[in-house]
Amino acid sequence: MPDHYDRVNVKQKPDWLKIKLHSDKEFASVAQIVQQHKLHTICDSGKCPNKAECWSRKTATFMVLGDVCTRGCRFCATATGRPLPIDAGEPERVARSIALMELRHAVITSVTRDDLADGGAAHWARVIEAVRAQNPHTTIEVLIPDFGGDEERLNTVLAARPDITGHNIETVERLTPLVRSRASYRTSLGVLRHIALQGAVAKSGIMVGLGETRDEVLRALDDLREAGASIVTLGQYLRPTRTHVEVAEYVTPETFEFYRTEALVRGFAHVASGPMVRSSYLAEQALANIAGQSSVNIKNESR
Numbered sequence: 001m002p003d004h005y006d007r008v009n010v011k012q013k014p015d016w017l018k019i020k021l022h023s024d025k026e027f028a029s030v031a032q033i034v035q036q037h038k039l040h041t042i043c044d045s046g047k048c049p050n051k052a053e054c055w056s057r058k059t060a061t062f063m064v065l066g067d068v069c070t071r072g073c074r075f076c077a078t079a080t081g082r083p084l085p086i087d088a089g090e091p092e093r094v095a096r097s098i099a100l101m102e103l104r105h106a107v108i109t110s111v112t113r114d115d116l117a118d119g120g121a122a123h124w125a126r127v128i129e130a131v132r133a134q135n136p137h138t139t140i141e142v143l144i145p146d147f148g149g150d151e152e153r154l155n156t157v158l159a160a161r162p163d164i165t166g167h168n169i170e171t172v173e174r175l176t177p178l179v180r181s182r183a184s185y186r187t188s189l190g191v192l193r194h195i196a197l198q199g200a201v202a203k204s205g206i207m208v209g210l211g212e213t214r215d216e217v218l219r220a221l222d223d224l225r226e227a228g229a230s231i232v233t234l235g236q237y238l239r240p241t242r243t244h245v246e247v248a249e250y251v252t253p254e255t256f257e258f259y260r261t262e263a264l265v266r267g268f269a270h271v272a273s274g275p276m277v278r279s280s281y282l283a284e285q286a287l288a289n290i291a292g293q294s295s296v297n298i299k300n301e302s303r
């Protein structure tokens, strides 16, 4: 397999990236729940192209600790600046919203809060505990920031026992300084290693189309496996605004399939690889594949 992508004109989006824009009763219901409970979602903040599809399936990914991030990654549409103080009522409102949406699998993420003494770890734990208390049959997946690689903060989150703990490396090692702000590839691998060493299910994600080579992606997959990650997602980077880093390539569905196969060969228990894949896209599909080899607790078959 040559170490370059099949070239696709980056000025014109290929057909496989055309998105659905419809909204329906379920979409409106999710929108109402999010609005009434004064919550944020990465679906909105991240300008996710799957919003219509996911919300119509009555699923969304809540974003806690506010909607302003202390970092300014060049791929991310979330606002950067000085965040508001922690909203103490947020855990209960997230939990209530998940109950109203009858989610079997809840995915929660957050902005990065380098301004807080604990990086927001205690709030994260409160969110997980509140969600579990109100939704005992729902599996909980968290997509966390790097907490500066601080193991004490990570342990605070892990002690709340999320079923899946994700942290994205986002891109290959060479491109990390160009794409991510203040984060390091090695710190992120350390975060994943720590998650896995604590016996938790570790998940990560990579965006492609930023100018990486196939070999670099394969090396990143090796690094993730070596760190102990058992779930990986690969999706096409899409530029959220003209101020963000440009798309270098539209990666073909065939190349995504190549990565999927290579990831499975490397021993990942679950791989989601495709142009529209995001960390949280169809995230519940991983549960069946990891149930046998991890601490994940599948207790929601009847819902």
Ligand code: SF4
Binding pocket: 042, 043, 046, 048, 049, 050, 051, 052, 054, 055, 059, 060, 061, 278, 279, 280, 281, 282
């Ligand atoms: S893929 Fe994730 S972030 Fe995007 S709309 Fe679906 S749930 Fe939201």
